[in-house]
Amino acid sequence: MPLNYSEEQSLLRDSARDxxxxxxxxxxxxxxxxEKNETxxxxxxxxxxxxxxxxxxxxxxxxGGLEFGYKGLGVIMEQAGRTLAASPLxxxxxxxxxxxxxxxxxxxxxxxxxxxxxxEISLTLxxxxxxxxxxxxxxxxxxxEGSNYVLSGQKIFVLDGHVADELIVVARTSGDTTSREGITxxxxxxxxxxxxxxxxxxxxxxxxxxxxxxxxxVAETQVLGTVNxxxxxxxFILDVGRICLSAEMLGSLQEAFDRTVEYLKMREQFDVxxxxxxxxxxxxxxxxxxxxxxxxxxxxxxxxxxxxxxxxSIAEQASLAKAKVSEVFKLVSNETIQMHGxxxxxxxxxxxxxxxxxxxxxxxxxxIGFHMNRWGELNNL
Amino acid sequence: xxxxxxSEIETFRIEVREWLQKNCPESLRKRWPDxxxxxxxxxxxxxxDSALWLEAMITKGWTAPTWPVEYGGGGLTRHQNAVLQSExxxxxxxxxxxxxxxxxxxxxxxxLGTEAQKQAHLPDIITGDTRxxxxxxxxxxxxxxxxxxxxxxxKGDHFIINGSKTWTSGxxxxxWMFCLVRTGKYEKxxxxxxxLLFEMDQPGITLKRIKLISGDSPFCETFFDDVxxxxxxxxxxxxxxxxxxxxxxxxxxxSIGNSPTQPSGENLKxxxxxxxxxxxxxxxxGRIDNPELRTNIIRHLMNRKAFKLTTKRAFDxAKAGASSGDTTSMFKFYxxxxxxxxxxxxxxxMGTNALAWEGEDFSDTELETLRSWLSGKATTIYxxxxxxxxxxxxxxxxxxxE
Numbered sequence: 001m002p003l004n005y006s007e008e009q010s011l012l013r014d015s016a017r018d019x020x021x022x023x024x025x026x027x028x029x030x031x032x033x034x035e036k037n038e039t040x041x042x043x044x045x046x047x048x049x050x051x052x053x054x055x056x057x058x059x060x061x062x063x064g065g066l067e068f069g070y071k072g073l074g075v076i077m078e079q080a081g082r083t084l085a086a087s088p089l090x091x092x093x094x095x096x097x098x099x100x101x102x103x104x105x106x107x108x109x110x111x112x113x114x115x116x117x118x119x120e121i122s123l124t125l126x127x128x129x130x131x132x133x134x135x136x137x138x139x140x141x142x143x144x145e146g147s148n149y150v151l152s153g154q155k156i157f158v159l160d161g162h163v164a165d166e167l168i169v170v171a172r173t174s175g176d177t178t179s180r181e182g183i184t185x186x187x188x189x190x191x192x193x194x195x196x197x198x199x200x201x202x203x204x205x206x207x208x209x210x211x212x213x214x215x216x217x218v219a220e221t222q223v224l225g226t227v228n229x230x231x232x233x234x235x236f237i238l239d240v241g242r243i244c245l246s247a248e249m250l251g252s253l254q255e256a257f258d259r260t261v262e263y264l265k266m267r268e269q270f271d272v273x274x275x276x277x278x279x280x281x282x283x284x285x286x287x288x289x290x291x292x293x294x295x296x297x298x299x300x301x302x303x304x305x306x307x308x309x310x311x312x313s314i315a316e317q318a319s320l321a322k323a324k325v326s327e328v329f330k331l332v333s334n335e336t337i338q339m340h341g342x343x344x345x346x347x348x349x350x351x352x353x354x355x356x357x358x359x360x361x362x363x364x365x366x367x368i369g370f371h372m373n374r375w376g377e378l379n380n381l
Numbered sequence: 382x383x384x385x386x387x388s389e390i391e392t393f394r395i396e397v398r399e400w401l402q403k404n405c406p407e408s409l410r411k412r413w414p415d416x417x418x419x420x421x422x423x424x425x426x427x428x429x430d431s432a433l434w435l436e437a438m439i440t441k442g443w444t445a446p447t448w449p450v451e452y453g454g455g456g457l458t459r460h461q462n463a464v465l466q467s468e469x470x471x472x473x474x475x476x477x478x479x480x481x482x483x484x485x486x487x488x489x490x491x492x493l494g495t496e497a498q499k500q501a502h503l504p505d506i507i508t509g510d511t512r513x514x515x516x517x518x519x520x521x522x523x524x525x526x527x528x529x530x531x532x533x534x535x536k537g538d539h540f541i542i543n544g545s546k547t548w549t550s551g552x553x554x555x556x557w558m559f560c561l562v563r564t565g566k567y568e569k570x571x572x573x574x575x576x577l578l579f580e581m582d583q584p585g586i587t588l589k590r591i592k593l594i595s596g597d598s599p600f601c602e603t604f605f606d607d608v609x610x611x612x613x614x615x616x617x618x619x620x621x622x623x624x625x626x627x628x629x630x631x632x633x634x635x636s637i638g639n640s641p642t643q644p645s646g647e648n649l650k651x652x653x654x655x656x657x658x659x660x661x662x663x664x665x666x667g668r669i670d671n672p673e674l675r676t677n678i679i680r681h682l683m684n685r686k687a688f689k690l691t692t693k694r695a696f697d698x699a700k701a702g703a704s705s706g707d708t709t710s711m712f713k714f715y716x717x718x719x720x721x722x723x724x725x726x727x728x729x730x731m732g733t734n735a736l737a738w739e740g741e742d743f744s745d746t747e748l749e750t751l752r753s754w755l756s757g758k759a760t761t762i763y764x765x766x767x768x769x770x771x772x773x774x775x776x777x778x779x780x781x782x783e
Contacts, residue, residue, distance in 0.1 A: 002697035003690065261779050273782045281775035288774055289711050296690040324687050376679040380667050381655060 001303050003296065009071050015052075016079035023048060024085040026350045032086060033205035039163055040207035041086040049087065050119030059097055063113035070240070070305040074247040074298065081251025084357055086206050088122045091160040094244035095237055096123020099168045103185060103224030103233045112166065124164035125237060126155040126211055133366045135170070135234060136180050140213065142171035144220075149173070149186065151194075151216040159364075161209025162197040165190050168237075169213070173228050183230040187222045204360040205353070236311060239318035242365045243301040246321040249361045250298045253329040256336045256354040257291055260284070263340055280339060287332055294328040297321040316378045323371035326362040333358035393461055397468045404437040406430035410473040414749055421480040421551070424509040435509060438477040445483055445507045448491065452503035459700060480551075481513040482506035484636040486559045486578075489629040493617055501613070502578070514581070516546040516560030516603065517626070524766050526561075527570040527623065531605065533562035533577060540564070540577060540615075542608040548763065552601035553588050555581050559629070560610075565620035576622030579610035595755035596738075633764045634713035653746070654678065654723060658730040674730060681722050688715055710778070714770035717760035724754040 005013065023045050032040065049055065057073045059065025066072070077089055097116060100108050100123075115121045127135050140153025151171055161167070167188045175182025188195075194216040200208045225233040261284060264275030274280060301317035309317075333355040337344040344351050362368065387395070408430045413419055419431065427435055438444050441455060446462045448454025457465060469476075487506045490499055505511040522528040531544025542562055549558075558581055565573035585608040590598040617625040655669075658678055663670040669678065695708055727750045728735050735750045737743040761767045775781045 002701070003694040004697045004701050261781070264781060275781040276783065278772070281779075281781050282768070282771040284779055284781065285714075285771040285774035288779060289715050292691055292708070292711060293684070293687040293715075296694045297687050299694060300690050320683055320686060324683060372676065372679050372683065375683060376668070376675065379679075379682070381669060381675060381679055381682070 001307050003299050003303060005071065005075065005299070009075055012068070012072055013075035013079060016076045017082070019048075019052070020079050020083045020085050024080075024087070025083050026353060029084045029086055029205055029353060030350075038199075040160065041088065045085075046087055047119060049089075050117075053117075054089070055093065055119050056113070056117035057093060059101070059113050059117055063109060064117040065113065070243070071299075071302045073244055074302040077244050077248040078251035078254075078298075081248035081253075082255040084204075084252060084353055088160055088164075090241065090245060090248065091124040091164060091207075092116060092122045095125040095159075095241045096164075096166070096168060098237045098240040099123070099125060099185065099224055099233070100187070102236060103230075104187070105221070107221075108187065108224070121165040122160060122163060123166050123168065124158055124160045125168045125170070125241070126158045126161065127170045127234070127238070128157045129153070129155060131156070133363065133370055134178075135238060135366075136183065136231060137178050138170055138172045138183055139177050140169070140171045142173050142184060142186060142218070144173070145217075147220050149184075149218045149220060149223075151186065151188070151213045151218055153213050155211045155213075156208075157200065157364075158209045158211050160207045161211050162199050163207065167195075167211070168224065170230065170234055175228075180231040182228050183234065184227050185224040185230045185233060186218050187224055188216065188218055192216050192218070202360055204357040206357070206360065232311065235315060238365050239311075239314050240305065242318045242322040242371075243298070243305060245361060245364060246298050246318075246325040247302065249325045249329050249358070250294055252354055252357055252361070253294065253325070253332045254291060256329075256351060256358075257287055257332050259351060260287075260332075260336045260339050267341075274339075283335060283339075287335060290328045290331060294325045297324045312378065316375060319366075319371040319375040319378070322366060323368050323375060326368050326371075329358040330362060330368075390460060390464060394464045394468065397465055398471075400441070401468055401472055401474055404434075405469075405472060405474040406434055409434055409475055412473065413475055416475055417479050420475055420478060421512065421554075422509075423512050423554075423556070427509075434475075435477045439508050442507070444478040444509065445487065445503075448487070448503065448507065452499060453507040454503075478509045480509075481515055481559075482509075482511060485515065485629050485632050486513050488632045489559075489625065490616070492628055493625055497613065498616065511557050512551070512555045514549050514552045514555035514558050516549065516558045516562075518548040519545060520547055524769050526626075527574070529561055529563055529574065531560070531562050533564050533575060533610065535564065535619075538612050540575075540610045540612070542577070542579070542605045542610060544605050546603045546605075547591075547600075549588070549601045549603045550599050552581070552603050553590065557581060558603075559616075561622060561626050564622075571623045573620050574622045574626065575619055576616045576625040577610040578614040578616065579608065583609060585609075593756065594758070595752050597752070597756060599756075630765060631709050634709045634770075654727055654730065657727060657746070661731055674726075677729070678726055681719070681726055685719055685723075688719060691715075708778070710765075710770040710773040713764060714767050714774070718767060720760055721757055724750075724757045728754055 024042065028042060032042070053066045054076055056065030057068050057076065058070060059067065061067045073093060080087060080089060097113070100112055104112070112121065116123065129139055130137065140151065140155065142149040142151045151169065153171065155169070167190055169186045169188050171184055171186055172182055173184040194214040196212045196214070198210040198212070200210055202208050264280055264284065265273055267274050297320050301321040304314050304317045336351050337355055340349065340351055343349050422431070424435060435444070442450060442453055443455045443465065446455040446457045446465055447459065450456035483506060487503060490502055502511070517526060519529050519531060521530065531542065531546065533540040533542045546560070558579060560577050560579065561574055562577055563573055564575040567573035585606040587604040587606070589602040591600045591602060592598050593600070616622070655678065658669045658674055662674060669675040692712065731747060731750060734743055734747045737747060737751065739748065776783065
């Protein structure tokens with residue numbers, strides 16, 4: 001498939017852009033932060049997104065979704081990134097929906113997907129147990145007792161963890177802590193007895209939560225995919241998340257870059273616009289090239305998902321996108337602060353929020369080193 | 382015979398495949414370390430399979446696949462050309478004809494030449510009956526290209542040229558030159574410049590080869606002493622040649638970088654880099670057994686992949702009519718910088734053996750790596766240096782103030 005957006009996808013992008021700039025501008029994130037909002041996103045705005053059909057953007061039509069594909073979700077997330085909009089798009093629409101569509105039974109799909117489309121429930125994935133992403137280092141145990149499993153352990157940095165209605169929990173059913181074998185995914189109701197929530201306040205003012213599971217009983221019908229063979233399913237869910245997150249980051253880094261170029265044209269020192277200085281022009285031009293590369297890896301990865309490419313090539317595209325976009329976002333966010341000078345250091349100016357988001361997004365589902373190494377292994381390097 | 386029910390383009394693909402099978406000589410289907418040296422040779426100097434291949438491609442017009450049929454081109458659509466290129470790549474068929482005729486002056490004449498000029502020059506470019514060189518740089522006009530001093534005096538039906546040019550690549554092999562000369566007065570130095578074509582085989586032209594750090598001499602200094610150019614070979618308006626010259630530079634940049642208009646074949650050096658890294662440093666579980674080198678290679682190959690995807694994206698966007706504007710500078714800048722990183726990694730991977738100048742103790746790969754590392758230093762200097770490309774991006778793409 002060609003690496004450009006169709007007319008329909010472009011129209012969706014334009015209306016998403018209008019939506020986020022008017023309904024969820026960057027100031028919304030600041031308000032959530034300052035009022036210490038417990039939900040972590042605007043429920044009114046999420047309701048409007050649901051009314052636009054975005055909750056079911058990738059969900060098959062038979063379950064009430066729009067079946068508009070990952071490029072569709074990608075263009076929405078890119079525009080959400082432009083205003084740093086907090087919403088359940090990543091945790092529910094990318095991670096949760098993929099887990100159910102790919103790993104759920106027909107009952108799971110029939111019961112849950114229409115509720116997602118209607119905005120009645122939100123979802124998330126609980127995978128990480130340590131500060132540095134290592135998705136197969138799983139110590140959280142699920143022990144079989146009769147027709148149930150009993151789950152015990154701790155998850156950290158669970159996106160939307162304390163507001164999601166259903167948790168997809170990655171647990172160990174056999175094998176040792178670092179083995180790909182013996183991993184199983186469970187669909188766990190958030191209200192289940194024995195779960196406690198400890199929200200984490202992160203630098204990007206977005207949602208994350210530590211969750212403790214103390215002998216939580218889960219029916220065996222709640223297994224997603226195959227017992228002990230969850231690694232491949234987990235890889236795919238994470239790859240969809242990584243690709244969609246890369247799309248969001250692409251929007252954020254473009255916005256930071258655009259704002260910086262505008263600032264270079266506006267700010268005067270030594271009686272001239274600072275954008276006349278070659279020292280700054282060349283750095284801006286280099287960034288332009290990097291931004292163009294970031295656009296290409298994102299659309300390639302979204303296209304691979306829509307084309308139903310094999311899992312290995314999706315893994316390769318996901319790691320390429322996540323590593324490259326993280327690197328470009330790091331560069332652009334640093335240069336944004338430097339080129340804005342003192343004003344960029346103030347809390348009042350919005351560019352600092354882009355720097356903070358850049359680092360959290362970079363570490364989410366694997367940082368630059370993680371994905372470079374993974375891409376290298378996939379390419380026999 | 383192609384089956385019924387196939388789309389037009391698939392039928393075309395099958396025809397191309399069968400034709401190549403029949404017409405591309407086996408001996409040419411290999412990887413060429415320096416295809417330019419082999420396939421830029423004039424038609425009348427070709428021998429053996431190289432001549433057969435050129436003649437076969439000329440009959441199809443496929444030395445210039447997308448140029449109009451009336452001048453001898455192939456008249457292919459972009460889509461058909463993409464099929465032709467991929468089928469050629471599939472069997473390792475080399476481009477039958479390379480050079481500045483096809484990559485620079487030809488496209489410029491198609492854009493800006495008169496009908497008479499197109500008829501006069503394009504057919505010979507397409508058949509390789511002329512070989513072209515570029516008269517742009519002068520001793521005091523490198524990055525500051527508009528600072529040229531070579532003068533052309535109006536003598537009625539012709540011009541008389543005096544002065545000198547430098548960095549004339551392939552000047553000693555060329556039959557024609559396209560040249561920027563000063564013809565008029567000017568306030569800004571971009572004014573009063575004209576764009577002329579003339580034959581190299583005439584009295585008054587002296588060439589001196591320049592020896593480079595790589596030991597090679599692909600460039601000449603060219604001196605003009607009352608050299609003649611006919612008026613009919615003035616391209617564009619008198620004193621307004623800067624516009625023509627700039628258009629040609631866009632075509633030049635596209636051919637240096639990895640242009641979206643010519644999606645090029647896989648760079649042969651990529652598998653070589655990985656093979657060399659494993660050969661000289663060992664491998665453990667399929668990994669290059671040197672963490673730092675491995676990381677550097679992975680980063681380079683990821684950037685290379687992202688860059689290739691960007692050329693594809695620009696190509697697809699242009700095809701869909703949503704061109705993202707003047708991006709040739711980006712392709713020239715990034716493509717040439719990336720190629721240099723590749724050379725540096727090759728040296729790093731191979732150690733002191735890749736630093737040998739000559740001798741039987743060293744493999745061809747080792748000796749070639751050193752030479753192409755050295756000659757590759759030119760790619761970020763010629764065709765507008767990296768710094769010039771960044772200036773262009775800053776001013777024309779980002780609209781930063783002067």
